[in-house]
Amino acid sequence: MTAPVETARPGFARAAPAVLRQAVTVLGSLVTIVVLWEGYKFIGDRTDDTWPLTNIGLPVSSDDLTMPHASDIWSAFWAPVQRGGSDSLAVFLVKASWFTLREAALGFAMGTCIGLVLAAIMLRSHFAERGVLPWVNISQTVPLIALAPIVVTWGRTNGWGDTLSVALISTYLTFFPVAVNGLKGLQSPQAADIELMRSYAAGWRDTLFKVRLPAARPYLFPAFKLAGTLSVVGAIVGEISAGVRGGLGRAILDFAGRYSTGPAKVYAAVIGAGLLGLFVFGLISAAERFFVRGPQGSGT
């Protein structure tokens, strides 16, 4: 084929093979995990839970209650959740994921906004940077599980509802990477770029929106990806703390409570939560491919 100057264009045509490659990688690692899992069980079963040729115990018992067979976990997805119920576990988990996703999305949206505003404030004033940044860092050392019941109680006494409480708990995790990386990104333009804007008599706001924010995108999207997965974690922890029904948090808690009668279900629910995090991660990665173009985004 005689193509003229080949201009690198990130788009679907370029993204498709990458997606395919990624699918193969994911599938490959999945197979590896299953093989290792079943291999461990196989050996443990033969050696009575000791390392082969020793009498040193394995760290985790390989029996079917502790480590259900991969095939049992797989079939748990397709069995009814409750005896006589119509929904399979998979359908149940998808519904629960959708419920949790909405809380996580709200938390992600709020966290991103707060993170960006904090980054802009810290950019604007060195005083604020010195004053706020340590607190932003300290905030993440407070364990979420300690904080969640407080937020839920606030919500109930002020009447804003548990959904918002859960979203707020998720916000608490998501604003952090956005604020920290956002600040770094907003500070990334070179002095000459800022001087150029000064020579145009451009104000702070024009410089922010036309130079600093676009320049911050390569810093922001990794933060968004991290914040996205954290927002799911926050929502699940929030649901468990608030006792909100309908989401993944409650599902995991319920299944864990009945572990001995259906260990495969717990694993299935945990896998479901992981998939939801992956889904969010994938969405944001797709947005990144679309919004971050340029020499670094075009596959150099």
Next chain:
Amino acid sequence: MTAVQISGAGMTFNPGSDNAVRALDDIDLTIGHGEFVSLIGPSGCGKSTLLRLVGDLITPTTGSIEVFGKSAEQARLDRDYGMAFQQAGLFDWRKVAANIELPLELIGWSRSDRSARSKEMLELVKLDDFGDHYPWQLSGGMQQRVAIARSLAFSPRLLLMDEPFGALDEMTREHMQSELLRIHAKTATTVVFVTHSISEAAYLSNRVVVLSPRPGQIHSIIDVDLGERSDAIRETPAFFAKTTEVREALRAVEASA
């Protein structure tokens, strides 16, 4: 008429502290409308600092700078000058045309006016077909031409250039010099041009200002009157005589330093 009036300007960085640096001292310089003036001198002589003072990117510690009869700050706020640096400094996320349109966006031009103007500017720097490209798809010389187009987009009355061709190879550089002169003749913009290159200064300028270092002071001002410039001039005895004059001034500066 006077475009730039520098009177007794001095610049000291970190004044009063142990690492105070006297970058410029007692600079007097008057630049007329439409004039092309080069600043040349050894490294660290403060020529870039002088350019930045004129552009109100920094404020002099002593003396005053007037641009078109106003303070340098007012001239900046009135968007009287365009700037071009050694690095083209184009924004990766904007296509070439959008880079040129950036200052126009800030002034508030309409979309159609902006695109008409960027088209015109691209013709001026002979990059008609590249408006839809991203800067990183262009060569260094082309990027620099886009930067010049951007600096001229809103028809500034004063163009401040800090070694804009410093990173280019010799042939591209000479080509760009001729382009700049053509544009200068066409737009009648006043230009202050910082350079390291003797031949570049002699070829482009009406006057070459030779600076001596630490603190930067004006050593001498050399008038260059070569008439209509063309590439042929580079090989004439008159041009050779001028480059020699500039070179000797620079040697005198080095000797006294």
